[in-house]
Amino acid sequence: MSSGVIAAPECLDKFAQLKMTKSLKYVLFKLNDTRTEIVVDKTSGNPNYEEFLTNLPADGCKWAVYDFSYTSDDGSPRNKLCFFSWSPDSAPIRAKMVHASSKDALRKSLDGIGAEIQGTDLTEVAYETVLDKVKRFSR
Secondary structure, eight states: OOOOOEEOHHHHHHHHHHHHHOOOSEEEEEEOTTSSEEEEEEEEOOOOHHHHHHTSOTTSOEEEEEEEEEEOTTSOEEEEEEEEEEOOTTSOHHHHHHHHHHHHHHHTTOTTOOEEEEESSGGGSSHHHHHHHHHHHHO
């Protein structure tokens, strides 16, 4: 079911910047105040994963794309673009419903995502958990 929400053009612009120039490490997205459009909430070039996690609110929903760096089993450095859908258990029910029904408006416009991560608490988006998922997608 679609909510009728659309992704603002700046969402695609920031995603392209993250993907092509590597000047960004992540982009956070949110619904605007009228819940009619997905907009860029924050961008950062800081590669600290823990700092990224601090931007996921305890009581609100967000989406994000993170350029996840890791070392493969053969020792070579790798990167995967990960799409995060963050919908914590403590978020209001209506916000979670609109978030879930609006996800595809953003996700389908982002070409080149290597893994999708659904998070309802911090254990589901912890570095080691995401690393396991990313390595499974890489095989």
